[in-house]
Amino acid sequence: MSTRTAAQKQAHAKVDYDAFLANCPSRQLLDRISDKWVALILAALGSDGPHHRGGDRAGAPRAMRYSELSRRLAGVSQKMLTQTLRSLERDGLLTRTVTPTVPVTVTYELTGLGLSLQHVMQGIKQWAEANMDEVLAHREKHDTRVA
Amino acid sequence: MSTRTAAQKQAHAKVDYDAFLANCPSRQLLDRISDKWVALILAALGSDGPHHRGGDRAGAPRAMRYSELSRRLAGVSQKMLTQTLRSLERDGLLTRTVTPTVPVTVTYELTGLGLSLQHVMQGIKQWAEANMDEVLAHREKHDTRVA
DNA sequence: CAGGATCCCGCTAGATACTG
């Protein structure tokens, strides 16, 4: 993506959104994207498919069907899945494509904007998986001291 | 402090955590850290102070007092602040230091583990602030089409 | 297949009051 527009905008209009401020829109946006399901949906759409389960490095952005996402995000209710997808669509992070086949086929795919967020969110998911042991160790130590 | 114990465990039992799985601990950890307040607390502790508001590039990790954090995270209730701080402390992301002065002084500071997460979370906050306009535009377009 | 619509429970986040 070209960072020229972004740099231009920043230098020109200099709209300083600050998530530290309670009434700033970016605070709400931060709240929206700081979500488990958002992270997982983006990770799923950013990786290269459901059959390649051993490792989620980013490959080419991939279009996935609703059922595929549902299966991949184990334990997600269809309400949360649909709700989150709609929210992401509304924010321009992904596109929803309906193909009028015999049973309707719906696919979701990341936009450029969504992909840029995916790169960040991916880090969080990976951090959680990578540092799980250490966090677990800290918790145990902390709990035994209190208990 | 040395984290030798954690490193020992990690090198020994190579458990591959997968946040896509519902019962995986990393799923819950992902849920915990995917939080607005976590992002803001880490950002606050990772930057270089409250008076330097124009830009939140990471400087040296800084120790902050409870009241400082409370002021910086505008709109946070003391309950959420305390609760989130305790959670982060339990997970080993930050340390809580009590200094028995006349009125008690408590400072919070990121650990190495916390700092590593901060680098990731920082990206989210910055993404939200940087792409706010674009998201807003998408929403407007999407809403007018539906309305 | 891909949801929409409802019902409803739980727990969380906020407000308020009190304390070492």
Added chain:
DNA sequence: CAGTATCTAGCGGGATCCTG
């Protein structure tokens, strides 16, 4: 100053039933 304790309203989120 830095919390703890308590109460409650609200809604996040799951389960269930229904549809184009």
